[in-house]
Amino acid sequence: MSQQLPPSADWIGHPTVDAVFDVVRDTASEVREALPERRAYVEGHNPSGEKVRAADEYADELFCERLLALESVGSYASEERESARTADDGGEFHLALDPLDGSSNLTSNNPMGTIVSVYDEPVPTTGDHLVAAAFVLYGPNTTMVVSDGDSVDEYLIEAGAAEGSGEDDDGRKLLREGLTLPDDPTVYAFGGRRPDWTDDVTEAVEALEDDRLKLRYGGAFIADVMQVLTHGGVFAYPELADTPEGKLRYCFECAPVGFVVEAAGGRVSDGYGDLFETDPDRLHERSPVYLGNEELVDRIEAKLS
Ligand SMILES: O=P(O)(O)OC[C@H]1O[C@](O)(COP(=O)(O)O)[C@@H](O)[C@@H]1O
Ligand SMILES: [Mg+2]
Ligand SMILES: [Mg+2]
Incomplete structure (x- = not known):
C-alpha cells in the first residue's frame, strides 16, 4: 500500500x-x-x-x-x-x-x-x-x-x-529563511487561569510585566508561538497548582515546537531543566512548557527551581 x-x-x-x-x-x-x-x-x-x-x-x-x-x-x-x-x-x-x-x-x-x-x-x-x-x-x-x-x-x-x-x-x-528570534523581546503569553498558577509562576509573570513585555495570548499554541518567533518573547503553558503537568502534550505539542524554537536560537524548558531530558512513559503525557528567548526562559526557570 x-x-x-x-x-x-x-x-x-x-x-x-x-x-x-x-x-x-x-x-x-x-x-x-x-x-x-x-x-x-x-x-x-x-x-x-x-x-x-x-x-x-x-x-x-x-x-x-x-x-x-x-x-x-x-x-x-x-x-x-x-x-x-x-x-x-x-x-x-x-x-x-x-x-x-x-x-x-x-x-x-x-x-x-x-x-x-x-x-x-x-x-x-x-x-x-x-x-x-x-x-x-x-x-x-x-x-x-x-x-x-x-x-x-x-x-x-x-x-x-x-x-x-x-x-x-x-x-x-x-x-x-533562517528565521531567528529577535534579540529584543516584546511579547509574552501564559496559559491557564491566573488564580490557578503557582506563586512562582505568578512572580515570573510579574517580572515579565515589569520588563514591559506585552500580553499576547489567543488560545492556540501555534498562533501564540508565531508571535514569539516574530516579535521575540516567551510562551508558556505552565505548571498549575492542582495540575503540575500543565495542559500541553509532550510528544505532540511541547517537544516539536520546542525543537523549532531552539533551532531559531531560543530555548525550551519544562520549568526545571531541558525539556528534552524528559522521557515520557505515556503517549498522551502532558508537560509544562516554557519557550522563547533564552534569557527569558532562563530567568523563569531560576524562579521556579
Ligand atoms: O484554553 P486554554 O486553557 O487557554 O488552552 C489553550 C491551549 O490549549 C490548546 O488549544 C490545546 O490544543 P488542542 O486544541 O490541540 O487540544 C493549545 O493550542 C493552547 O495553547
Ligand atoms: Mg488538537
Ligand atoms: Mg494542540
Whole structure:
C-alpha cells in the first residue's frame, strides 16, 4: 500500500521528511477548506479527555491516511487516537501529529494550527529523537514553518498551486529563511487561569510585566508561538497548582515546537531543566512548557527551581 510521492523542490533536503512536508502542505489546504462545515462537536472525547470537533476528526483521518502511505513512515500517532497506527510494511520514521491545534478557536474564527513531528523511533519517546518538525498556521494566510533542528524557514502555502500556477507551482513561497528570534523581546503569553498558577509562576509573570513585555495570548499554541518567533518573547503553558503537568502534550505539542524554537536560537524548558531530558512513559503525557528567548526562559526557570 506504500507509495512514494514524486519529489518536489527540497524543504530541508531529507527525502522522507520532504515527502512528509509535501503531504502536509497539500493536506493543510484541504483541511482549511473543510473547516466551515465541520465546527460541530462529535460524540465522545479524545484520549486527553477533551471534546472533539468534526474538524479534529476529519484532519486526523486525512493526515493519517496520506502520511502512513509514504514509504519510510513506520507509524502515525496523534492527539486524537488512543495508540499509534503502524504501516503494514514498516518504515524508519515515526510521526506524531496534533492535527488541529486550538480547535476551540473554530467558532470564534480565530487562528488554529497543525503540528507535525518526525521522530526516528516510535512515540512515546524523548524530544532528542526528533529529526524534523513543522507547523502550519491557519491565520489570515496559511503558512508553514519547517525545521531540521539547525535552521527554521517559513513558507506561504497556496491552495491549488500544487496543480501548477507559474512561479508557485510547488504550492509554497519562501517568506522567511533562517528565521531567528529577535534579540529584543516584546511579547509574552501564559496559559491557564491566573488564580490557578503557582506563586512562582505568578512572580515570573510579574517580572515579565515589569520588563514591559506585552500580553499576547489567543488560545492556540501555534498562533501564540508565531508571535514569539516574530516579535521575540516567551510562551508558556505552565505548571498549575492542582495540575503540575500543565495542559500541553509532550510528544505532540511541547517537544516539536520546542525543537523549532531552539533551532531559531531560543530555548525550551519544562520549568526545571531541558525539556528534552524528559522521557515520557505515556503517549498522551502532558508537560509544562516554557519557550522563547533564552534569557527569558532562563530567568523563569531560576524562579521556579
Ligand atoms: O484554553 P486554554 O486553557 O487557554 O488552552 C489553550 C491551549 O490549549 C490548546 O488549544 C490545546 O490544543 P488542542 O486544541 O490541540 O487540544 C493549545 O493550542 C493552547 O495553547
Ligand atoms: Mg494542540
Ligand atoms: Mg488538537
